[in-house]
Amino acid sequence: MICAAVAGVFCERCGSPQAEGDHGACGVVRVWEPPRYCAQCGRRLVVQVLPVGWTARCPQHGEVA
Amino acid sequence: MDDVLARAERVVDEGIGLTESDLRALLEVGDDDLPALLDIAHRVRLRWCGPGVEVEGIVSVKTGGCPEDCHFCSQSGRFDSPVRSAWLDVPALVAAAEQTAATGATEFCIVAAVRGPDEKLMRQVRAAVRAIRETVDINIACSLGILHPDQVAELAELGVHRYNHNLETARSYFPRVVTTHTWEERWETLQLVRSAGMEVCCGGILGMGESLDQRAEFAAQLAELAPDEVPLNFLNPRPGTPFATLPVMPVGEALRAAAMFRLALPRTILRFAGGRELTLGDDGIREALRGGGNGLIVGNYLTTLGRAPQADLALLEELGEPIRSAELSALSKAL
Numbered sequence: 101m102i103c104a105a106v107a108g109v110f111c112e113r114c115g116s117p118q119a120e121g122d123h124g125a126c127g128v129v130r131v132w133e134p135p136r137y138c139a140q141c142g143r144r145l146v147v148q149v150l151p152v153g154w155t156a157r158c159p160q161h162g163e164v165a
Numbered sequence: 166m167d168d169v170l171a172r173a174e175r176v177v178d179e180g181i182g183l184t185e186s187d188l189r190a191l192l193e194v195g196d197d198d199l200p201a202l203l204d205i206a207h208r209v210r211l212r213w214c215g216p217g218v219e220v221e222g223i224v225s226v227k228t229g230g231c232p233e234d235c236h237f238c239s240q241s242g243r244f245d246s247p248v249r250s251a252w253l254d255v256p257a258l259v260a261a262a263e264q265t266a267a268t269g270a271t272e273f274c275i276v277a278a279v280r281g282p283d284e285k286l287m288r289q290v291r292a293a294v295r296a297i298r299e300t301v302d303i304n305i306a307c308s309l310g311i312l313h314p315d316q317v318a319e320l321a322e323l324g325v326h327r328y329n330h331n332l333e334t335a336r337s338y339f340p341r342v343v344t345t346h347t348w349e350e351r352w353e354t355l356q357l358v359r360s361a362g363m364e365v366c367c368g369g370i371l372g373m374g375e376s377l378d379q380r381a382e383f384a385a386q387l388a389e390l391a392p393d394e395v396p397l398n399f400l401n402p403r404p405g406t407p408f409a410t411l412p413v414m415p416v417g418e419a420l421r422a423a424a425m426f427r428l429a430l431p432r433t434i435l436r437f438a439g440g441r442e443l444t445l446g447d448d449g450i451r452e453a454l455r456g457g458g459n460g461l462i463v464g465n466y467l468t469t470l471g472r473a474p475q476a477d478l479a480l481l482e483e484l485g486e487p488i489r490s491a492e493l494s495a496l497s498k499a500l
């Protein structure tokens with residue numbers, strides 16, 4: 101089971117571990133972007149942007165909210 | 166500088182776009198003269214397009230994995246971009262059209278990341294266009310890359326009202342942006358689209374490293390094409406692309422450029438599209454809609470997000486700009 105504590109291990113914008121490097125700039129531009137990487141495992145997500153909203157799916161962890 | 170503004174002023178009455186050298190001069194209007202330039206561009210728009218802003222939504226039917234190498238694009242399969250391939254089914258395309266129509270938009274554009282459509286994509290588009298036309302009250306546009314004549318004829322026959330195919334930048338700068346196809350190939354598709362009776366939508370992206378000369382050159386080339394709509398995008402540097410480290414265009418430069426495009430193309434729908442959130446911001450978009458622009462993409466883009474549609478609709482209400490109906494667009498074309 102994935103426990104909530106591991107969520108957010110990876111940066112959803114650049115895919116690097118949150119603990120490595122500075123992700124401040126990622127956070128700023130992320131306002132205008134859907135997530136691109138799974139926060140739990142760092143894999144690239146399959147993302148569909150829609151006129152209103154988006155969907156994203158990790159091959160390992162399924163739908164990302 | 167006063168001279169070029171005086172010549173720009175004449176466009177209000179005459180409706181004839183400025184020459185390339187005058188367009189170039191407008192890009193260097195000083196900060197003190199910028200409000201005057203924006204005011205002229207606004208009055209040109211009101212005189213030759215009428216009131217109202219055309220609102221459009223877009224969706225990607227096929228995302229990512231494109232074989233082309235447009236250096237700004239996160240959907241090219243040639244770059245190390247985080248965008249993965251995705252494919253939208255017909256019910257989801259209909260739902261996206263419904264979402265768009267619910268904002269009051271009159272135009273819905275189906276976009277694919279391809280060099281040109283193959284039969285699988287044409288099948289999908291065919292089914293989607295038919296389904297949307299049956300259930301949603303909205304004009305349908307498509308943007309599917311370079312077309313063969315039979316594909317152009319089929320899209321027109323299906324009732325696709327407008328076709329988008331951007332020239333992206335000046336002819337002289339295009340080889341620095343794309344190497345897998347030519348500006349001329351794009352131009353040919355645009356000519357086919359027009360001769361089939363569809364409306365032509367053609368614009369590009371500003372801030373890709375082009376010079377001011379090339380920005381004016383691009384506007385003059387678009388004026389020669391005379392599209393029904395010009396979408397103006399501002400580069401939003403995407404991770405992994407060759408243009409990833411280019412700077413975001415400053416707002417003043419973007420406003421000058423937008424006004425310059427209006428002075429080149431008095432009658433076109435000049436639509437603010439991708440990158441406007443970063444480049445113009447909330448205040449800049451207000452100024453841009455008072456500085457020559459009369460179109461917006463509302464909601465999200467293909468791979469990035471836009472402002473909430475409600476924020477743009479509230480802005481239009483605040484500015485006293487009605488959403489431009491399809492009927493009004495057709496009427497003002499006859500001006």
Ligand code: SF4
Pocket residue numbers: 231232233234235238239240241277278279280310
């Ligand atoms: S053809 Fe379109 S989707 Fe493909 S790389 Fe160029 S801009 Fe991107």
Ligand SMILES: [Zn+2]
Pocket residue numbers: 111112113114115116122123126
């Ligand atoms: Zn990051």
Ligand SMILES: [Zn+2]
Pocket residue numbers: 138139140141142143158159160161162
């Ligand atoms: Zn995952």
